Amino acid sequence: MAEAHQAVAFQFTITPEGIDLQLSYQALNQIYLSGVRSWKKRVSRMRNSVIKGVYPASPSSWLFVVIAILATMYMRSDPSMGLIAKIQQHLSISDYLTAQGQTMVSALVFSTLLWLSLILTLRFCLKLLLSYHRWMFEQHGRVSTTTKVWTLLRLLSGRKPLLYSYQTSLPHLPVPAxxxxxxxxxxxxxxxxxxxxxxxxxxxxxxxxxxxxxxxxxxxxxxxxxxTNYVSDWWEEYIYLRSRSPIMVNSNYYGMDFLYVTPTAVQAARAGNTITALLLYRRKVNREELKPTRVPGTVIPLCAAQCERMFNTTRTPGDETDVLQHWQDSEFVAVYHRGRFFRLWVYRAGRLLCPREIEFQIQRILDDPSPPQPGEDKLGALTAGDRIPWSQMRKQYFSSGVNKRSLDAIERAAFFVTLDDEEQGMKGDDPAGNLDRYAKSLLHGKCYDRWFDKSFSIVIYKNGKNGLNAEHSWADAPTVAHLWEYTLATDAFQLGYTEDGHCKGEVDRSLPHPQRLLWDIPTETQVTSSLAVATALADNVxxxxxxxxxxxxxxxxxxxxxxxxxxxxxxxxxxxxxxxxxxxxxxxxxxxxxxxxxxxxxxxxxxxxxxxxxxxxxxxxxxxxxxxxxxxxxxxxxxxxxxxxxxxxxxxxxxxxxxxxxxxxxxxxxxxxxxxxxxxxxxxxxxxxxxxxxxxxxxxxxxxxxxxxxxxxxxxxxxxxxxxxxxxxxxxxxxxxxxxxxxxxxxxxxxxxxxxxxxxxxxxxxxxxxxxxxxxxxxxxxxx
Incomplete structure (x- = not known):
């Protein structure tokens, strides 16, 4: 298999002269580049942690405070009111630390402490301002003095906050009387x-x-x-995760494509741009480059905690309660097409594949003539039926061996993609009826061609229309809507398509083929009962x-x-x-x-x-x-x-x-x-x-x-x-x-x-x- 060959970094044989080591420099180079990408992400997270830690100030403001303190000392003034002298008393003069150096170090220590105190003061003021909500109840043209003072929030909101900059300054939800x-x-x-x-x-x-x-x-x-919040953990557990009924229809929700426009009729191309746009959004989330969402028309930030589990997240079933599992990162997506599951790598040597390359890989899946393995085609129905049978089936048949490895590939994927063999959308002889069928398709599909446990699943139809099905426990609709807006806009207005409807970019045809997920499913694990429950539920909507x-x-x-x-x-x-x-x-x-x-x-x-x-x-x-x-x-x-x-x-x-x-x-x-x-x-x-x-x-x-x-x-x-x-x-x-x-x-x-x-x-x-x-x-x- 091509992917297995590419995975081998080196080979060796035993010869009479000793060990003959044969290095694959291409493979080692890819390992090196992948490691560089990983370290870049770690450095980025560390940098963001520092920026968030000092917000609403900036790291550069420390230098401003130091220079200001040193300038006042140069003018024979003591801005510390004797504190710098007290710090000097605890520093001994040595060959490495002269009297002048002692003064400089003391000034730096004082400046840092003053800077940290200012940050804590600013953050306290910001939290007080964000805790004030009476502005929402003010009548137009009759603004109280308190609300006018509250508008100082603009001065503390910072110029370029990161996605999570406001998190520690947001107030806690109060308990009403x-x-x-x-x-x-x-x-x-x-x-x-x-x-x-x-x-x-x-x-x-x-x-x-x-x-x-x-x-x-x-x-x-x-x-x-x-x-931190007296409601959210219990709400997530008791309303969502402890429910034993199907999450399909009852909990999951859907998002649709544009009403009048389908940017391309090429299924693989639409998948290429959609997957790319989603991964670009994930990159922005990881780097915290997204602007914090705010109350419309104001500078008031909204909590961004729900973004943390947007990607690489799966709801796993249990007998009494489900569990949300989140992985730090994933370099592949899971793809379903005509009863078969694939692992599609979207990074190579630390580089995100371009849309044209992802389209090329998707087309390989569409052209793959291999049939589903026994029991594979309707396996997704387990996620659509009742939770207890799925939990028991998972423990009995998917806890080890090839089944566990394949299930891990789906659950650890960035998200799930269904290449649907149907056509959907408004156009046709019955546009109103087509919209209704489009909604039902996104809500439940065939009950086995979606993976309802994933944080969200993307559906790409045969005619290029797309849509989304989202699991509800990890986040609410506005968070997913923000993701979907970005995806649709990036797909249509930034990535774009060629005149013949294909993605832009060049293709590296040496890319390894998408990997078929293998299953060893005994006949007694038939998903008939789960599928029957899900079908009855879907047909009733x-x-x-x-x-x-x-x-x-x-x-x-x-x-x-x-x-x-x-x-x-x-x-x-x-x-x-x-x-x-x-x-x-x-x-x-x-x-x-x-x-x-x-x-x-x-x-x-x-x-x-x-x-x-x-x-x-x-x-x-x-x-x-x-x-x-x-x-x-x-x-x-x-x-x-x-x-x-x-x-x-x-x-x-x-x-x-x-x-x-x-x-x-x-x-x-x-x-x-x-x-x-x-x-x-x-x-x-x-x-x-x-x-x-x-x-x-x-x-x-x-x-x-x-x-x-x-x-x-x-x-x-x-x-x-x-x-x-x-x-x-x-x-x-x-x-x-x-x-x-x-x-x-x-x-x-x-x-x-x-x-x-x-x-x-x-x-x-x-x-x-x-x-x-x-x-x-x-x-x-x-x-x-």
Missing amino acids: IKDTLTRYLESVRPLLTGPEFERMSELANQFESTLGNRLQRYLKLKALWA DCHVFPFREFGKGRIKKLRISPDAFIQISLQLAYYRDRGGFCLTYEASMTRLFREGRTETVRSCSNESCAFVKALEGGEGAEQCRRLFRLAAEKHQNLYRLAMTGAGIDRHLFCLYVVSKYLGVDSPFLKEVLSEPWRLSTSQTPIQQMELFDLKNHPDFISLGGGFGPVADDGYGVSYIIVGEDMINFHVSSKYSCSDTDSHRFGVQISQALQDILALLTPETKTASSNSKGPAQTQSKKLL
């Missing part, structure tokens, strides 16, 4: 309960607060003092993707309304029309203003939003409906701010529940709260790197965003991305098994609700009604 959390919880469920039901829930909450609640709160505060082109955030912002609040209230109206009532609604909000923060729930179904929907559907006057809408939008914005600043409801109650389980006590209140179904689960996919996408000059390069499966069996999952000024893309999911839900029907309701609310808020665009019914009343009747 238990009374505040319970009050906000009762307010959130008031529109969903009848009078007697609300009184019963209020009684349970009061009983919990007066008895068990304060005891659990004390333990939680103790953890908050000790841990009803996906609907549609671009809403009537208007976008441009029209909404002209009305001085938050686009997110506008969409969320529209979803409440759509659900009310679809199901005839309201439900507990989940909107994901981030808590990355805090160190190691992840998400918090915004309970979008509020008293105010329900009042607006009832008034609109009940035929109230337009002025009254507009007033109620404004109140609902303001309420939603306030709920979102509370969630972002650590004053949410659900993570606090979740952690109290975990503490109660550790103490072995039961709380009827917490048990009921955590069992409530989220029948409407929503999330916005943010666009974070607008500098990479010039939508004005390239309007066709519009992202479709991504989506996820439904959280409740009788509910909807809705993901949306606000693209540019004039479009919003929606992803709706539900289950066929529930007769009360229909993703396409709900999509129609969403579109109509958006248009009806805009018409309500812009009365000059609609015809005056001759009766007291609002415009939405007439529109909803037309739908029926």
Whole structure:
């Protein structure tokens, strides 16, 4: 085998004259170059550690302090107020250290101590400034004096911070007062309960607060003092890793390609550029060259801890809990094509292969005629089914020998690549149906042609379309969206393609062939049961993707309304029309203003939003409906701010529940709260790197965003991305098994609700009604 031959660095034979040593200088040169690359990375990490350690100052500022101290001493002044003289007393004069040298050393020691003190002071001030969040609640044009002083943060943010420069300065997530959390919880469920039901829930909450609640709160505060984040480790373990059900559909989510554009129709070329762009992003993460993500429109940094496990990470199954395994680096990716697994080396002698070379290697895989080995083709279904069977199978058949080596190659890979033999995308005779099939393909595929345990898997389709499937436990969607934005933009605008659709660059045709992974899978390890579970789950998912082109955030912002609040209230109206009532609604909000923060729930179904929907559907006057809408939008914005600043409801109650389980006590209140179904689960996919996408000059390069499966069996999952000024893309999911839900029907309701609310808020665009019914009343009747 060519790859085995290339791996041999030297050979020797025993001769009568002694040992005949035959060195392969090419192989030794590659070993040397690979070692140089490794040392470069170590030096880079050490340099970054120094830069981060002194941030918000810079290493060069030490020299400035030293020069300033020496200059004042030269002017016969003592800036140390006697401290330099005291340091001199502890330095003895010798042949190597003269009196003048003693003075210089003392001045250097004092300057270094002063410099370190200044760094600690600056970092303390930066942490105080980052802990202030009242700026989010200031009214436009009415900024308090405290917030004006807080704007000094710009002076301490530094010119060129590294990716992790702010990590040690970010505040810890605070534990809300238990009374505040319970009050906000009762307010959130008031529109969903009848009078007697609300009184019963209020009684349970009061009983919990007066008895068990304060005891659990004390333990939680103790953890908050000790841990970096009192939520994130328990959230990762109990919500994600301890789940024993399939992670496919239930947990993993997907990201799509451009809506209108496919940069090339050559599958191998698209794979070459996509893999290269991802590896360039990994290089930026390793070198910490990425700019820290910030709150849009501000200098406020967000926690970057989730980037640490983006690559070279796998979720491995266990009987009781899964484990996230992360390796420092990996020089290969794992590739799946027509039932076969390959290891594709993307570095050679320390050099990242160019896109054309990766395309060349991918084409070799596509042209490989060898059939799958027995049991190999559907092996990926083990990662799609229940976790316990996969854990038991792994221990029994994949813990040693050739199976372990091949499994290690997949799990240690930078990421997973599927070369799909299908064509996907919007174009064709049925563009709407094609988008739906595209979403289902990325969400679950054939249930065995993805490796759902990897941190993320890339799918390259036969017609050049691509997409992504991400595992959820290691990070949330905004982190993956940031990666995917960079990948799409780098692929299309920086790497580019030749006129015939191939990657740019030259090919070293002496590259060793991609390595087939070998398996020895006994017949009793058939994955039939896991595949059956996964197939039943996949077949039950009803996906609907549609671009809403009537208007976008441009029209909404002209009305001085938050686009997110506008969409969320529209979803409440759509659900009310679809199901005839309201439900507990989940909107994901981030808590990355805090160190190691992840998400918090915004309970979008509020008293105010329900009042607006009832008034609109009940035929109230337009002025009254507009007033109620404004109140609902303001309420939603306030709920979102509370969630972002650590004053949410659900993570606090979740952690109290975990503490109660550790103490072995039961709380009827917490048990009921955590069992409530989220029948409407929503999330916005943010666009974070607008500098990479010039939508004005390239309007066709519009992202479709991504989506996820439904959280409740009788509910909807809705993901949306606000693209540019004039479009919003929606992803709706539900289950066929529930007769009360229909993703396409709900999509129609969403579109109509958006248009009806805009018409309500812009009365000059609609015809005056001759009766007291609002415009939405007439529109909803037309739908029926």
